[in-house]
Amino acid sequence: MSDLKQQFRDWHTYVLRLQELFDALDSGSQKERRAQGKVNAAKKQLQQMQDVLKALKVAIHEKEVSLKANLAQIDKYFKQRNIAKEKKEFDALTHEMEDLKQINNVLEEEILSMMGDLEEKQAQVPPLEEAVKQAETALAQVAPEWQIESQQLEARLAETREAIARLVSQLPAEAKKHYDRMFPNLGSGVLAPINRRSCTGCYTEVTGQQYNEIVMGKLVICKSCNRILYDPEG
Numbered sequence: 001m002s003d004l005k006q007q008f009r010d011w012h013t014y015v016l017r018l019q020e021l022f023d024a025l026d027s028g029s030q031k032e033r034r035a036q037g038k039v040n041a042a043k044k045q046l047q048q049m050q051d052v053l054k055a056l057k058v059a060i061h062e063k064e065v066s067l068k069a070n071l072a073q074i075d076k077y078f079k080q081r082n083i084a085k086e087k088k089e090f091d092a093l094t095h096e097m098e099d100l101k102q103i104n105n106v107l108e109e110e111i112l113s114m115m116g117d118l119e120e121k122q123a124q125v126p127p128l129e130e131a132v133k134q135a136e137t138a139l140a141q142v143a144p145e146w147q148i149e150s151q152q153l154e155a156r157l158a159e160t161r162e163a164i165a166r167l168v169s170q171l172p173a174e175a176k177k178h179y180d181r182m183f184p185n186l187g188s189g190v191l192a193p194i195n196r197r198s199c200t201g202c203y204t205e206v207t208g209q210q211y212n213e214i215v216m217g218k219l220v221i222c223k224s225c226n227r228i229l230y231d232p233e234g
């Protein structure tokens, strides 16, 4: 009789261990995911900054090209003006040259401002690169440690599952069925010891008949919370 009761206690011990192992695996993989997430975020920030720098350099280059083309055009107008025969033509060329000089003044200002911006942003690259390096270092520490730890946890998980399967195979088939159905919802709470004739899962008092069956080591399921009840003493 006490042997049967002991089976339920052992069962709960294993199930509690199983739950602990699941929790450890979960928090460990979360730790690794978080470390990987930090690497990804740092890389993304760096990439975004590099994209901004690239776009800025392209824009500066385009403005420099326009500036040079305008200077060449001014030079061309200047030579044409030197050989102009009419005042009207001379004035028109002067006017064109003035316009281009105005445009170039604006371009120069824009280039200068963008170069300042570029310099400022380039200074932000090393800290971003450093952040990537640090995140990668952290991941490199977490990943191998976690690989070993998770293998150990998986091995213990397999052992515990086997122990549960062995134990449950000695119980009525209904016990396994109920356990398989309720473990996903209740976790280690799938079994609950009674305390002074009450289910410790939901504090509902068991009936006299249920109590007798629990004491005999039979399968009794709490009618209100669906936990498998057992006697922790005797």
Ligand SMILES: [Zn+2]
Residues within 6 Å of the ligand: 199, 200, 201, 202, 203, 204, 222, 223, 224, 225, 226, 227
């Ligand atoms: Zn209950």
